[in-house]
Amino acid sequence: MPSYDPKDTRPMIKTRWPELDRDKTAQKQGAAVPEMQKPCRGNVVPLPEADQAVAKPIALKDAIAARSSHRSFTDEPLQIAELSYLLWATQGVRKQTEKASFRTVPSGGARHPFETYLFVSRVEGLEPGLYRYLPFEHALCVERLTSDFEQQLDEALLKHHFGGAVDFVWAAVPYRCEWRYAFESLRLILMDAGHVCAHLYLACEDLGCGTCAVGAYDQEKLDALIGLDGENEFAVYAAPVGKISREN
Numbered sequence: 001m002p003s004y005d006p007k008d009t010r011p012m013i014k015t016r017w018p019e020l021d022r023d024k025t026a027q028k029q030g031a032a033v034p035e036m037q038k039p040c041r042g043n044v045v046p047l048p049e050a051d052q053a054v055a056k057p058i059a060l061k062d063a064i065a066a067r068s069s070h071r072s073f074t075d076e077p078l079q080i081a082e083l084s085y086l087l088w089a090t091q092g093v094r095k096q097t098e099k100a101s102f103r104t105v106p107s108g109g110a111r112h113p114f115e116t117y118l119f120v121s122r123v124e125g126l127e128p129g130l131y132r133y134l135p136f137e138h139a140l141c142v143e144r145l146t147s148d149f150e151q152q153l154d155e156a157l158l159k160h161h162f163g164g165a166v167d168f169v170w171a172a173v174p175y176r177c178e179w180r181y182a183f184e185s186l187r188l189i190l191m192d193a194g195h196v197c198a199h200l201y202l203a204c205e206d207l208g209c210g211t212c213a214v215g216a217y218d219q220e221k222l223d224a225l226i227g228l229d230g231e232n233e234f235a236v237y238a239a240p241v242g243k244i245s246r247e248n
């Protein structure tokens with residue numbers, strides 16, 4: 001492996017991307033529209049309407065002004081209506097067509113390449129475990145019920161679980177983007193992820209919750225803990241969420 005030369009200050013990230021032949025994308029060649037949501041093989045838990053959560057909504061400008069990262073949380077559980085609100089704010093579906101969905105967050109070409117996984121530690125009305133959001137049903141898919149994940153999760157997140165009541169992990173399904181954008185997809189996926197987490201930060205402000213964007217994780221461990229193959233689907237971003245105390 002080459003070593004770093006401290007005198008070489010040229011940028012390490014290349015800004016050149018492979019030229020995309022727009023006539024050769026899967027979409028242009030007639031491939032079927034990729035599925036917009038993975039099927040659920042476990043039980044489905046319906047979520048309450050998202051608008052039941054916020055008792056005293058704060059002004060958007062106050063939410064923007066107050067937003068900051070939180071790395072310590074109280075033991076208080078989240079209400080399921082609060083989780084419902086956070087999921088709606090980050091991936092909720094506004095409109096659907098045959099080829100695309102339109103959500104509360106923007107996405108390049110409306111491809112919406114993410115599945116949202118939730119490691120639930122303390123949410124009233126939910127057993128601890130791994131769940132996945134089903135945006136089209138506004139429901140949860142039970143992936144695995146277990147309370148025995150916290151240590152492994154903290155290791156996979158390189159000590160960034162921070163004792164959250166629920167940890168969001170967004171995983172990309174790259175083909176949803178590649179179908180239309182081929183090589184351009186990686187950068188679009190990463191831009192999309194930023195929008196999703198930005199909504200989570202602001203929605204948390206509405207609920208007296210806190211969150212912290214987490215880009216530091218062990219790719220193999222996190223993928224394995226969720227059960228992702230790391231190629232057709234892989235984790236790209238994470239965020240623990242919990243109630244915050246006043247002094248936070």
Ligand SMILES: Cc1cc2nc3c(=O)[nH]c(=O)nc-3n(C[C@H](O)[C@H](O)[C@H](O)COP(=O)(O)O)c2cc1C
Nearest residue numbers: 067068069070071160194197212213214215216217
């Ligand atoms: C893409 C991205 C990745 C981040 N990854 C981490 C992380 O792995 N660990 C962490 O503690 N904070 C992480 N953060 C949070 C930043 O450290 C934080 O936003 C920054 O220090 C500014 O603080 P503020 O959010 O309170 O304004 C990340 C933020 C972004 C946008």
